[in-house]
Amino acid sequence: MKTKDRILDAAIKLFNEQGTSAVSTNHIAEAAGISPGNLYYHFGNKEEIIREIFERLFHVWDVSFDLPRDRIPTLEDIQGVVRTNFEIIRQYRFAYREILALLRQDSVLHDRYITIRQRGYEGFREMIPILVTLGTLRGPIDSETAVRLADLIWLISEFWLSEVEVEGQIIDDYQMQRGIELMMEVLKPYIPPPDE
Amino acid sequence: MKTKDRILDAAIKLFNEQGTSAVSTNHIAEAAGISPGNLYYHFGNKEEIIREIFERLFHVWDVSFDLPRDRIPTLEDIQGVVRTNFEIIRQYRFAYREILALLRQDSVLHDRYITIRQRGYEGFREMIPILVTLGTLRGPIDSETAVRLADLIWLISEFWLSEVEVEGQIIDDYQMQRGIELMMEVLKPYIPPPDE
């Protein structure tokens, strides 16, 4: 499995730097230090490489989106989730930049993506009511509002760094912090006053 | 100028349907009902076609983003601006889907885009304080908060429909309405109570 991983690592790097369409299988092979023929021994084509990279991404999603279960989550925990997501986005930058184009070009990937994403989104949506119940957020929040708040935070998590790039800025800690602050702005009306 | 426009129309249609990288100059020529050679008479290459399409887009931006100046703008006016933007996005769908990839591949377009966008963004950012002054929004809103609110609304305007597509949904009036509601959710704490 060593070569396969080298190919995937090289592909991610090149895709992030130049975009998927500018990067050929030959480029990837060269960057991975192997021959073009060898690449085709491990992957049927470029599409398959992209699919594998997305499987990696799905895996990272899976292991990094949970709030703590052993104690009551704080606002800092919520910020941590978003921050972690920003880091993931930075690593798999190309996937987020090109997501819509990639999904249109590969219906298998499309279906798989929708399924995985849907699962994450549904879990995420329940978060607001849970946080209200636990007292981390101040209620009452009616269910439509809760969904809108979740949608807003999800939108920020998923697209804020794209916004930064469209602005022509480099993604760095400062910009991530700006994203966090946007999320806090959304939650502001529901943040409990500090108690003594 | 007739053929040039036919080429651009055909290109927009194909780009929206299949993405820029899947569409060759040959495809565009065929869809426009002309020969490949003729296409190259009008445009140096595909990049140039994309640039022209963006110029069209910039023009549409210019003429459609203003709030009324002859009367005090209402919340409905603000919604109207976002809605208009959604319609533009629908028409130039591919440009928004692929924006980051396109800007990386063409530094001339990149610089031009940043300039134009910056201009629009700066005007937009002033909107919140103005709306407070006019009484359409309820103050006081400190300047950092005003910037965050503007950033949030801008983010929604620019990326909500992408979110919808990533969800696997079709862009329609209902989804646009959802976007408007997200914006209203952001503004909710600053909406004046209805006066009698």
Place this chain on the structure above:
DNA sequence: GTCTATATCGCGATAGAC
């Protein structure tokens, strides 16, 4: 598993007639 060599294809782009 990995390499070299190569077949095939389609794209971008140009030349030159009309």
Place this chain on the structure above:
DNA sequence: GTCTATCGCGATATAGAC
């Protein structure tokens, strides 16, 4: 302005030796 014909290139993908 528009066409047909065509060239050169690079990308994908396969064959077959090691």
